[in-house]
Amino acid sequence: xxxxxxxxxxxxPLTLTAQRITPEEYIQTYxxxxxxxxxxxxxxxxxxxxxxxxxxxxxxxxxxREAKNHFGIKCHKGWEGDTYYMDDDEKxxxxxxxxxxxxxxxxHSEFLCGRSRYAALFDLDITDYEGWAxxxxxxxxxxxxxxxxxxxxxxxxxxxxxxxxxALGLLAESxxxxxxxxxxxxxxxAFSPKDKSIFPLADMTPEGRFIYxxxxxxxxxxxxxxxxxxxxxxxxxxxxxxxxxxxxxHPEEVVFHSGDVVYLEKLRNKNWKxxxxxxxxxxxxxxxxxxxxxxxxxxxxxxxLKEGTRISKGQVLWLR
Numbered sequence: 044x045x046x047x048x049x050x051x052x053x054x055x056p057l058t059l060t061a062q063r064i065t066p067e068e069y070i071q072t073y074x075x076x077x078x079x080x081x082x083x084x085x086x087x088x089x090x091x092x093x094x095x096x097x098x099x100x101x102x103x104x105x106x107x108r109e110a111k112n113h114f115g116i117k118c119h120k121g122w123e124g125d126t127y128y129m130d131d132d133e134k135x136x137x138x139x140x141x142x143x144x145x146x147x148x149x150x151h152s153e154f155l156c157g158r159s160r161y162a163a164l165f166d167l168d169i170t171d172y173e174g175w176a177x178x179x180x181x182x183x184x185x186x187x188x189x190x191x192x193x194x195x196x197x198x199x200x201x202x203x204x205x206x207x208x209x210a211l212g213l214l215a216e217s218x219x220x221x222x223x224x225x226x227x228x229x230x231x232x233a234f235s236p237k238d239k240s241i242f243p244l245a246d247m248t249p250e251g252r253f254i255y256x257x258x259x260x261x262x263x264x265x266x267x268x269x270x271x272x273x274x275x276x277x278x279x280x281x282x283x284x285x286x287x288x289x290x291x292x293h294p295e296e297v298v299f300h301s302g303d304v305v306y307l308e309k310l311r312n313k314n315w316k317x318x319x320x321x322x323x324x325x326x327x328x329x330x331x332x333x334x335x336x337x338x339x340x341x342x343x344x345x346x347x348l349k350e351g352t353r354i355s356k357g358q359v360l361w362l363r
């Protein structure tokens with residue numbers, strides 16, 4: 044695929060990045076609201092913040108900026124408030140619009156409390172964030188099959204359970220430790236599918252889709268229902284090469300979900316930031332390769348593993 048010249052990147056309007064906030068800034072801005080909502084509605088602050096980070100792209104998505112909607116809540120039957128229309132799983136879907144962000148947080152709490160399909164969540168221990176994450180996915184909050192793990196990743200990455208402890212009166216806010224973005228463990232979880240907190244390079248795709256970068260490899264987020272064939276055609280990449288970029292051995296069986304990471308160029312031989320990674324439950328070699336933008340055969344070679352070897356939960360893999 045044709046490379047975009049550095050000069051073009053330098054000419055990107057400052058508005059594409061200057062107004063964006065980082066995940067750390069997002070957490071600092073909204074942690075107090077999440078703590079209040081936990082006290083009032085018994086929803087873990089860690090879950091609320093993780094969902095906000097994920098659903099709103101750390102407050103940078105169009106839905107968050109223009110509709111103050113940080114949790115991707117659609118109108119649903121009975122909604123009488125303002126509305127905002129945008130393409131999601133289907134064309135021109137109706138989303139709730141709020142006057143301010145705090146109302147979005149409050150409506151998120153009331154949305155979970157007021158629907159029977161989420162009732163089982165409130166029987167869990169309020170500190171069981173993994174149970175809450177898996178329960179939200181099981182109840183159908185999102186269509187992405189990795190939704191629960193995406194929430195868990197963010198909670199671990201940003202140590203969001205600290206805010207649960209504050210809400211429960213077990214930790215003073217002055218004792219909360221800031222995230223060190225230079226720490227190795229930060230990079231072990233820093234990239235995962237649908238991580239819209241990663242800054243875009245520019246709005247350059249044919250359809251106005253942001254191009255992002257992981258480990259120096261450019262990628263985009265898929266839309267629900269896209270296929271390898273349709274995406275290769277959209278981005279002008281030879282189909283066979285596109286499949287190699289995304290480690291697809293049986294592309295005819297693949298249908299992408301909204302937020303899946305799709306690479307536009309070949310993966311690297313090693314990861315420049317993460318030294319090693321501990322395999323999570325259910326992850327395959329392909330999952331790890333795409334998470335860190337490293338060729339799967341290189342991961343095998345660095346770890347003395349033969350082709351076809353299956354990785355397992357708890358296994359430590361060296362990435363460079």
